[in-house]
Amino acid sequence: MKTLNISLENTQLALYLKIAEAIRDAIKDGAVMPAEKLPSTRTLAEQLSVNRHTVMAAYNELIAQGWVETKQRQGYTVSLTLPIYSSLANKAKQIRQGNKHSWRVIKQNQGSLTRPAHDYSFNFAGGNPDIDLFPFNEFRGFINEALNRPSIKELNYGENSGFKPFIKEVGTYLRRVRSIIDKEIIVVNGTQEALYILSQVLLKSGDKVAVENLGYRPAWAALKNAGAELVGIKQTEEGIDVGDFELLIKQEKIRLLYLTPLHQYPTTITLSVAKRVQLYRLAQQYNIPIIEDDYDHEFHYSSQPLPPMAANDPSGLVIYLSSFSKIMFPGIRLGIIAVDKSLAQHIVSYRTLINHKANVLLQDAVARWMKDGGFERHLRKSTRQYQKRRECMVDILNSFVDDGLNIQFTIPKGGMALWVNVNKNAQEIADSAKSKGIFLLAENAFHLTPKNNENKFIRLGFAGQSEEKIKQGLLMLKPLLA
Ligand SMILES: Cc1ncc(COP(=O)(O)O)c(C=O)c1O
Structure with missing residues (x-):
């Protein structure tokens, strides 16, 4: 232990006894726990501006009383077997509980998961990347580089839109791969x-904010938290029903549209070019910004993905969101907003309320990795893997159909999951699967309005686990689908 805050009482006792008493009080109060290391004699002597021998005498006193132990060259630790410790600790706990403050909580988020999906033996959560595929060794080199040659000026307070070299790399990537140019x-x-x-x-x-009837609840929660009323747009097998959106605009004053156009979450449908053009027209005519959440752009298999709506955005109304959670891993906590200049400054300035500086070290490392080409190598590798896993899942489900199971699905052009009509009570299947150690979500988890729930679709993620696991998990699931 490096530092222990103690206060010496103003008593007549000898100094070493005052110190011993203060340490004993710290142990009694639970500031240091049994078996925990105490400060070295030198540290404590410096801290208290006393002679080291005085501290040594204090420790010897505590050893004699049974509060402290010492082993050769290992310094001083709190005794493991304090006879009165547990009763003292309980007493302190009771006092604390008795005085518990009751908090006035104004806002709450109801949506947190009770048991994380990765705790299950088979995890079919739709949006999970396979973190085992991430090249940690390679990436470590770029973190080291960022530490070896840090940009001291950038590490200080100041710029809050992000680390400039990272923004440059991302800008080049978005321009080259996603055709996003003037944001x-x-x-x-x-x-x-x-x-x-x-x-x-x-x-x-x-x-009023328009969203897809089946969609991404965490986004809805953020919108609602700002006071928005969500209005659901009907969906067909070709994605959102633009006619229904137009009707909603005429009935209500829609202020914003939130969409996942490339691989619709959760149905995986890609919004056609024709529908996109209609949406631009409506957005322009009624002055409705579109938030485009392009959360898994690269994972597109049979052809190149359609460019984002932000790429051909005629009036600059599309606010483009991209995340590194799938292309690296969720714990990296990196995301991008690409937006018209006229809005950018407002976003950066508001962001300063939450956080007045970006994580420069991390962005520096990722920028170096991107510049080196490692980022795109990793993307190519994981896209190939995910494609194989999609094929593996499709083959197994097709074999289930051959065996007479009544399930239907369309092979998605991309994304990380299949949307499967099981023609049975989907929620019951998801619940029974959980009891067998299999995580998956049923349609119910994605509806804005519960009355629209037909309760017959499940979402099966294929990206996050190996083909072997996919096979095993689906075979265990098969009796539930029959
Ligand atoms: C629709 C959608 N948007 C965005 C994200 C990524 O969010 P974040 O970048 O906050 O991890 C996810 C991840 O599951 C998602 O499914």
């Missing part, structure tokens, strides 16, 4: 932070 880039700690900031900047209480 300003802001770096955030993942898409969720982007959604929170945008909701706060663009909405006020009672504003």
